[in-house]
Amino acid sequence: MNNPIGIFDSGVGGLTVAREVFKLLPQEDVVYFGDVGRYPYGGRSKDIITKFTNQDILFLLEHKVKFIICACNSASSVALDDISGNYEIPIIGVIKPGAIAAIEKTRNDRIGVIGTVATINSNAYARIIHKERPDIKVFSLACPLFVPLAEEGYIEKKATYLIAQDYLQTMRDVNIDTLILGCTHYPLLKNVIEDVMGDSVTLIDSGEETAREAYKILMEKSMINSAASQQPVPEGEHKFFVSDVPEKFTQVASRFLGRPVDRVTRVDISGY
């Protein structure tokens, strides 16, 4: 099935998920939509996030995608469960893969989750973890300054380290051994978070786990692009769409993807 995979996010954060998809599924064509014109979703109401999520999906469906990854934690946690059943193709979010991976990794049954206010308030990670393993203790914490710090590339700085120390102190106090990075921006701050949390805590990158889940589903459903059987595997086409001027996206995206991004097209998402 040679149709593209669709990935959407409220902005650039989902590119850390796209990066993992490009690695695991190099042959796949990918259409990425970043809703930068209405960024951020985190902090908005459930109604508004649900409306935006439906529009994002409808836009991707126009590109005849075979599979959709909702790479936005806020949308995954507050909107996706209610609406994904309304569409004919598989749609996965970033919450479940991260939660399941954390369950598999923890040894002391104490898991931490950090994310935006919307993700943390939704309690989505804890709900999935408790559905599988009611005995696991989950500690959730919003770290709202991590997103602007990641976007501004304000990473290898003393101030960022101090903010991480300040935020994560409670996580250290409660003796978790596994910490879910429940926001797609956070992998950019992985080194800082690792430093603060120490060696005894395993970090779970939801984006990485979601790419693995996508790979698994595409294999199971025989939806892998036929190019995958060629040697060498040809690289799929990657198209990027955004809902406002592409300049800032293009600039931040290269930092998130680890390579320059071209062909970024603007689209008016409010019409979907």
Added chain:
Amino acid sequence: MNNPIGIFDSGVGGLTVAREVFKLLPQEDVVYFGDVGRYPYGGRSKDIITKFTNQDILFLLEHKVKFIICACNSASSVALDDISGNYEIPIIGVIKPGAIAAIEKTRNDRIGVIGTVATINSNAYARIIHKERPDIKVFSLACPLFVPLAEEGYIEKKATYLIAQDYLQTMRDVNIDTLILGCTHYPLLKNVIEDVMGDSVTLIDSGEETAREAYKILMEKSMINSAASQQPVPEGEHKFFVSDVPEKFTQVASRFLGRPVDRVTRVDISGY
């Protein structure tokens, strides 16, 4: 003329302007609209900011306001000049009052401006200053992390001080004697900015200057609420509207206004 004054902003930032209006014009009724559902404007394109600004104005006009303050630097700098002439009532932004005050304060004719990326890229402060005084040297700098720091109340912290030092180093190097706080969030970081810049630099609070300008225009045009002549002056009614759930606004607003905020009503701005 007893109709209310309208104030709008992309979110909570404009409340620092509202606070100054409440001080200078206590008898006036005020309708405040915070477009938190589409926040932030800074970073968005001119097209989108212009569309949003028109909608914000149309909403306030429905409340029969006699005068409008655009308390958003991004909207004031990229949209207001083009559209304010389309309306029958006076509409002022926050740029010109700040620029004029800086011209009056500087002694060495070197002025600094800090603000969001959109405000700085628009070069709006420099354009107004140069129109009046082409000989003045203007140095402009975007400080994108100041907004999230102010909103999170992350103020009296070592990390915030380090970030301010980092951002403002260039401003110190170029020997300005006057610095315009070209973003309505920045007055919350006034102490930190003052500390970093030192005693020899005068800070200009655009919000404060805009409230003064509003006072002046209302006096000149005899548009002051008749209650102003009563003794004691009765306090006007203050109504707050937002374009998403009011919870976060209400919480942050009390920090910005220095008092609790009640009666916050949600409105669907996309219909305007």
